Structure formats: structure tokens, C-alpha cells
Amino acid sequence: MSIIDLRSDTVTQPTPGMREAMWAAELGDDVYGEDPTVNRLETYLAERLGFAAALFVPTGTMSNLLALMAHCERGDEYIVGQQAHTYKYEGGGAAVLGSIQPQPIDGEADGSLDLTRVEAAIKPDDFHFARTRLLALENTMQGKVLPLDYLAAARELTTRRGLALHLDGARLFNAAVKLGVDARQITQHFDSVSVCLSKGLGAPIGSVLCGSAALIAKARRLRKMLGGGMRQAGGLAAAGLYALERQVERLADDHRHAELLADGLRELGFAIEPVQSNMVYAQVGEQAAALKAFCAERGIKLTAAPRLRMVTHLDVSGAAIGRVIEAFAAFRR
Numbered sequence: 166m167s168i169i170d171l172r173s174d175t176v177t178q179p180t181p182g183m184r185e186a187m188w189a190a191e192l193g194d195d196v197y198g199e200d201p202t203v204n205r206l207e208t209y210l211a212e213r214l215g216f217a218a219a220l221f222v223p224t225g226t227m228s229n230l231l232a233l234m235a236h237c238e239r240g241d242e243y244i245v246g247q248q249a250h251t252y253k254y255e256g257g258g259a260a261v262l263g264s265i266q267p268q269p270i271d272g273e274a275d276g277s278l279d280l281t282r283v284e285a286a287i288k289p290d291d292f293h294f295a296r297t298r299l300l301a302l303e304n305t306m307q308g309k310v311l312p313l314d315y316l317a318a319a320r321e322l323t324t325r326r327g328l329a330l331h332l333d334g335a336r337l338f339n340a341a342v343k344l345g346v347d348a349r350q351i352t353q354h355f356d357s358v359s360v361c362l363s364k365g366l367g368a369p370i371g372s373v374l375c376g377s378a379a380l381i382a383k384a385r386r387l388r389k390m391l392g393g394g395m396r397q398a399g400g401l402a403a404a405g406l407y408a409l410e411r412q413v414e415r416l417a418d419d420h421r422h423a424e425l426l427a428d429g430l431r432e433l434g435f436a437i438e439p440v441q442s443n444m445v446y447a448q449v450g451e452q453a454a455a456l457k458a459f460c461a462e463r464g465i466k467l468t469a470a471p472r473l474r475m476v477t478h479l480d481v482s483g484a485a486i487g488r489v490i491e492a493f494a495a496f497r498r
């Protein structure tokens with residue numbers, strides 16, 4: 166029985182073609198700037214997303230932290246959603262390591278931050294206050310795709326108020342594929358964008374931070390300081406390049422599978438939130454632990470949460486979706 170792992174899109178295995186690309190990668194010492202494959206990845210993604218420079222890093226957490234620390238000095242502040250990954254799921258790194266004060270605000274149901282609330286949270290220029298420097302958004306946000314006109318409005322606000330604008334684009338390409346636009350239509354509004362290669366794109370490791378040459382130079386220094394300077398990292402970069410060149414369009418399959426799963430579970434009477442990309446949220450309440458155990462016996466891995474998140478990815482086939490729906494049906498009986 167093959168295992169179906171719906172806990173996250175981080176669990177994917179490198180495809181055979183990706184493994185070959187990793188094995189064949191030309192290598193050098195990237196701390197010296199001499200790894201040709203890392204350099205190729207950085208140049209490729211910077212160009213594809215419309216930035217002057219990019220930096221390959223081990224994780225999205227480090228990528229976001231470098232962006233926050235490159236935009237903000239000690240005693241500065243960034244505005245961020247209460248549920249945002251950078252605020253809630255990265256160990257408080259901005260505060261701990263960057264001496265950057267987060268100013269969290271509640272998010273909206275569509276994954277955005279209300280811009281009137283954002284503007285109200287910007288502190289006046291007064292020595293009582295931390296200096297508000299940056300707004301950080303996330304896209305997709307818990308599977309939801311931020312509308313392009315919202316991004317334009319966020320850019321207008323941040324420009325008018327002298328703030329930088331960062332995107333945690335861990336799943337940027339899910340958003341672009343869902344909207345059917347070039348990713349630049351999203352990234353053009355931002356001063357920096359962090360992209361995860363290790364989520365639905367299917368690479369085993371790695372994120373890339375894109376920004377101006379000056380911002381990336383600063384981030385490069387910080388990366389070394391934080392211990393993220395990797396040496397012959399080209400094998401990992403090759404996986405990322407392979408994913409960016411061949412595994413972006415197929416994200417549409419994951420979105421279709423998520424829709425199929427949502428439809429099937431809704432028919433069984435489960436309360437399912439509307440699906441926009443590769444995440445399905447089900448309200449299972451106190452059944453969470455029992456459901457997880459029941460599915461585990463059938464080779465299906467779930468997280469035990471009352472608001473259960475199921476994530477589709479390149480190791481979840483259409484047939485697997487059918488098996489999951491059957492398991493939920495059997496649980497219901």
C-alpha cells in the first residue's frame with residue numbers, strides 16, 4: 166500500500182529527472198561566489214521575477230528573516246498578519262535575531278490585510294515609537310490567492326507612506342498558476358520576494374530571496390552571519406532549477422486534485438472551506454484525532470487538527486484522491 170501524505174507539500178521526493186540533474190550539477194564554493202549552478206539559479210529566478218539580484222538559502226525561514234533584517238534596522242518595526250508564517254511560524258526570529266518589532270494585525274478571510282488597518286498601524290515619526298519600515302504579505306496565504314488589484318493597492322499605500330513591501334511567496338507559483346498570469350504580475354509590486362523551492366515545486370531543499378542588488382548584498386552578508394553560507398551547494402540549486410523549469414505548470418494538477426478532494430468530502434457532508442490552490446481545509450472538530458488514526462491505518466497521513474489542512478502536491482495522484490475520499494466515507498459510516 167503506497168502512502169498518501171497530505172500533511173504538507175514539503176514532503177515530496179525528488180523526481181528521477183531531478184535526481185539526475187542534481188547528480189550532474191557543476192559545483193564550486195558558493196561562499197566564494199564560485200558555484201556555477203547556484204549562480205545560474207540566482208540569475209534565472211531574479212530575471213524571471215523581474216529583480217536585479219537573488220540569493221539561494223537553505224530555508225524559507227532564513228529567506229524571510231534575511232529580508233526583514235535587510236529592510237529593517239534594530240528598533241524598526243514591520244507590519245504583518247497574525248497568522249503570517251514570518252510572524253507566527255518562524256520562532257520569532259525577526260525579534261530575536263533582528264531586534265525588529267513585529268506589529269501584527271488580524272488578517273481578513275480572503276488572506277489579505279485590510280489596508281485601512283495597515284495604515285492605521287503605521288506609527289508617527291516620534292521618538293516614543295518604533296520606526297515602521299515594512300509591510301510583509303504572504304501569497305498564497307493558507308491556500309488563498311491575493312487579488313492583483315489588492316497587491317497594487319498595497320504598493321500604492323506603502324510607496325505613499327515610505328514603507329518597503331516584502332512578499333513571503335513560499336507558494337508564489339501556486340498563486341501565479343491559479344491566476345493564469347506570469348509570476349511577474351505579482352512580484353512587480355514588491356521590493357523583495359521569498360520563494361520556496363521545497364514546497365509544491367518539489368525540490369528537496371531551498372528558497373530564493375529576490376530583490377535589488379543593494380538589498381541582496383546586505384542579505385548575503387547576513388546569510389553568512391546566520392550560518393547559511395553553503396559551499397558546493399550546486400546539487401541543491403540544480404534541483405531548484407529543474408523544478409522552476411519543469412514543475413511549475415503542473416501545479417495546476419495539484420489545484421485540480423484539491424478541488425476534487427474538496428468536492429468529494431463536501432458530498433460526504435464534511436464542512437469544507439472554498440479551495441483556491443493546493444490546500445483543502447475541513448472543519449472536523451473533535452473528530453480530528455480519530456480521523457487521523459483511522460486514515461493512518463489506510464496509509465493516509467493527516468495532521469490532527471480541528472481545522473484540518475490537507476495539501477496536494479506532486480506525490481499525490483488523482484487515484485490517491487479517490488482513496489482519501491473512500492477513507493473519509495468509511496470513517497463516516
Ligand SMILES: *Cc1c(COP(=O)(O)O)cnc(C)c1O
Pocket residue numbers: 223224225226227229250251303333335336361363364372
Ligand atoms: C514553508 C513556508 C515558509 C518557509 O518554511 P521553511 O520550512 O523554513 O522552508 C515560509 N512561509 C510560508 C508561507 C511557508 O509555507
